[in-house]
Amino acid sequence: MDTTIALFLAQDGVINGAIYALLGLSLVLVFTVTRVIFVPQGEFVAYGALTLAALERGETPGTAWLALALGAVACLQTLALVPAARKGWALVRLLAFDLGLPAAVAALAELTAPLHLGQAARVGLTLAIIAPLGPFLYRIVFRPLARASVLVLLIASVGVHLGLVGLGLVFFGAEGSRSTPLSAANLTLGPLTVTGQSLWILGVTGLLMGALGLFFGRTLTGKALRATAVNRLGARLVGIPAERAGWLAFGMAATIGAVSGILSAPVTTTFYDTGFITGLKGFVAAIIADLVSYPGVAVAAIAVGLVESFASFWASSFKEVIVFTTIIPVLLWRSVRSPHAEDEE
Amino acid sequence: MTALLFSIRNVSVSYGKIEAVRDVSLDIPAGTIVTVVGANGAGKSTLLNAAMGVLAPAAGQFLLDGRPLADTSVEDRVAAGLSLVPERRELFATMPVEDNLRLGAYRRPRGRSATQGLEEVYALFPRLKERRRQAAGTLSGGERQMLAMGRALMACPRLLMLDEPSLGLAPRVVKDILRLIAELRATGVAILLVEQNARAALQVADWGVVMETGSATLAGPAAELAGDPRVIESYLGLKDVEPV
Numbered sequence: 042m043d044t045t046i047a048l049f050l051a052q053d054g055v056i057n058g059a060i061y062a063l064l065g066l067s068l069v070l071v072f073t074v075t076r077v078i079f080v081p082q083g084e085f086v087a088y089g090a091l092t093l094a095a096l097e098r099g100e101t102p103g104t105a106w107l108a109l110a111l112g113a114v115a116c117l118q119t120l121a122l123v124p125a126a127r128k129g130w131a132l133v134r135l136l137a138f139d140l141g142l143p144a145a146v147a148a149l150a151e152l153t154a155p156l157h158l159g160q161a162a163r164v165g166l167t168l169a170i171i172a173p174l175g176p177f178l179y180r181i182v183f184r185p186l187a188r189a190s191v192l193v194l195l196i197a198s199v200g201v202h203l204g205l206v207g208l209g210l211v212f213f214g215a216e217g218s219r220s221t222p223l224s225a226a227n228l229t230l231g232p233l234t235v236t237g238q239s240l241w242i243l244g245v246t247g248l249l250m251g252a253l254g255l256f257f258g259r260t261l262t263g264k265a266l267r268a269t270a271v272n273r274l275g276a277r278l279v280g281i282p283a284e285r286a287g288w289l290a291f292g293m294a295a296t297i298g299a300v301s302g303i304l305s306a307p308v309t310t311t312f313y314d315t316g317f318i319t320g321l322k323g324f325v326a327a328i329i330a331d332l333v334s335y336p337g338v339a340v341a342a343i344a345v346g347l348v349e350s351f352a353s354f355w356a357s358s359f360k361e362v363i364v365f366t367t368i369i370p371v372l373l374w375r376s377v378r379s380p381h382a383e384d385e386e
Numbered sequence: 387m388t389a390l391l392f393s394i395r396n397v398s399v400s401y402g403k404i405e406a407v408r409d410v411s412l413d414i415p416a417g418t419i420v421t422v423v424g425a426n427g428a429g430k431s432t433l434l435n436a437a438m439g440v441l442a443p444a445a446g447q448f449l450l451d452g453r454p455l456a457d458t459s460v461e462d463r464v465a466a467g468l469s470l471v472p473e474r475r476e477l478f479a480t481m482p483v484e485d486n487l488r489l490g491a492y493r494r495p496r497g498r499s500a501t502q503g504l505e506e507v508y509a510l511f512p513r514l515k516e517r518r519r520q521a522a523g524t525l526s527g528g529e530r531q532m533l534a535m536g537r538a539l540m541a542c543p544r545l546l547m548l549d550e551p552s553l554g555l556a557p558r559v560v561k562d563i564l565r566l567i568a569e570l571r572a573t574g575v576a577i578l579l580v581e582q583n584a585r586a587a588l589q590v591a592d593w594g595v596v597m598e599t600g601s602a603t604l605a606g607p608a609a610e611l612a613g614d615p616r617v618i619e620s621y622l623g624l625k626d627v628e629p630v
Contacts, residue, residue: 124457261488268478268489275476278438279537280464280493 042354045232050350056239056308057322058346059246060086063301064323065330065338066253067294072332073270074290076191077183080198083320084205085295089171089302090311091209094218096163099155103212105147105170111177112139118181139177146170160223168299175295176288183291184284202317209313217310220303242304249300250339257335266290322349322364329371390452391416391576392437392468392545397446399429399436406432408600409446414545419567419577421608423584423621424597430580431473433597434547437578438470439463450545465493467544473553475534479523483514486522486533490540498542507536510566528559535566539575546570547578552586564590584621588612596621 071079095102116139146169224237256263269276269286326345330337352363392414399407407429414420435441439460448455491500508515511532552560568590581587591608
């Protein structure tokens with residue numbers, strides 16, 4: 042291996058690591074706020090990439106209809122369970138968010154997809170389609186299970202994952218897709234060629250992390266989410282609605298997932314079931330960071346990316362094995378350090 | 387007699403088959419201190435948690451301003467003027483003292499500025515102001531109790547429910563906390579105080595209730611209860627009551 046190859050692999054590792062960092066962050070966010078180990082996080086990434094690719098081909102992605110269907114289910118469920126939501130402004134808000142928003146987005150996709158508008162419009166539309174999926178799934182599946190154990194929530198989460206992968210096959214077929222890069226520019230730094238897309242990935246990831254840092258550190262809503270993560274009962278007692286914190290966390294996770302998908306779509310070919318493996322790598326990073334520390338996840342994710350890219354050079358057929366094996370020493374060390382099983386809650 | 391603020395009507399609460407609270411009734415007029423005393427495990431904390439909506443009662447109801455609270459969530463009870471300082475404090479341990487307090491104002495009534503509330507809490511607890519940038523988890527036991535009370539006050543409660551505020555605190559700190567409870571009443575907040583330390587509680591309260599294994603067995607003006615031979619024997623011991 043010479044310097045050029047090492048630099049190339051390092052670049053590749055950092056870029057992939059950035060995507061895993063976004064995934065890991067979402068997993069930590071969702072877990073700390075709702076105790077859900079959100080297996081389908083990777084599906085948001087695949088859906089984001091494939092939705093963008095479908096729009097690029099001039100088709101209306103099936104995810105737009107999925108958002109509308111889930112919105113309708115969430116709406117009916119709320120109407121059935123919450124008497125207060127059946128009248129006045131609460132009803133208007135409910136109908137606008139659950140039916141109006143996804144219907145408008147789906148109509149927009151149907152109308153504009155054949156027109157081949159610019160990349161920016163497609164990216165915006167993709168985010169508008171994928172982001173609401175998070176809150177809808179939370180309300181339909183996880184909100185009714187709010188008092189269940191972590192294990193039950195995990196099982197539900199696996200169920201959602203299987204469902205979404207199946208729907209992904211229906212919507213996008215078994216073929217993989219790539220989309221056009223956000224930037225075609227290339228930057229040459231000595232022996233290293235940096236693609237414009239790599240810079241986009243690093244830039245957007247950095248920006249998102251900075252924004253999340255400000256959100257959690259400076260705003261009352263961000264602090265309320267952290268408070269829910271730190272002490273659930275304490276958060277209820279000061280009047281932070283657990284439901285709002287939950288759908289906010291899921292909405293952020295879906296948005297971050299869609300962004301990761303949009304960023305990685307031009308770099309890697311995405312299939313309907315790619316999300317799971319990608320998500321697992323984010324999960325490895327999240328576990329290394331103990332499912333609590335955001336900066337820890339970012340560092341661990343970059344490490345996972347680097348391990349993966351160097352492993353693919355030295356032992357490409359064992360690449361995944363090597364990546365997932367890194368979790369074992371971490372778990373061993375952790376179990377040695379704290380011999381007692383942690384209490385749930 | 388001032389207006390009735392909060393009533394507990396024939397409330398029973400069960401954990402599975404075990405009835406922790408059985409048919410308890412209690413009235414709290416605005417601006418008064420009512421205390422529920424009794425041994426560990428008598429059901430006092432369960433009663434408070436049910437009043438706050440954390441637990442659902444098996445029978446009976448809670449009324450705020452005469453309106454039943456059955457379908458009201460914890461969050462909406464906070465907005466309606468109920469605040470609970472739980473026995474385990476339930477602070478946001480990794481967050482600074484000031485963030486804990488600001489989050490206490492999450493459901494503060496509109497038009498009451500949180501910054502002003504913060505000043506009021508700092509005036510009551512100068513120690514918290516000194517430590518406002520410190521993580522809540524690094525505070526001493528007494529400071530944690532102060533923070534838990536300060537956080538509850540940030541919501542502008544009309545009824546403040548305190549679960550064992552003296553638990554695990556040094557006698558001098560207990561005295562400070564009790565003095566504060568008396569001061570709070572002067573600002574118009576009603577207080578429901580649950581205590582194992584019956585002597586201290588009956589000194590500051592206007593009205594007292596004794597709970598034994600889930601039932602309210604005795605009730606009366608706090609001064610009378612403190613002089614009742616049954617209470618003295620079971621809960622106060624034979625020592626003279628020290629003045630606060």
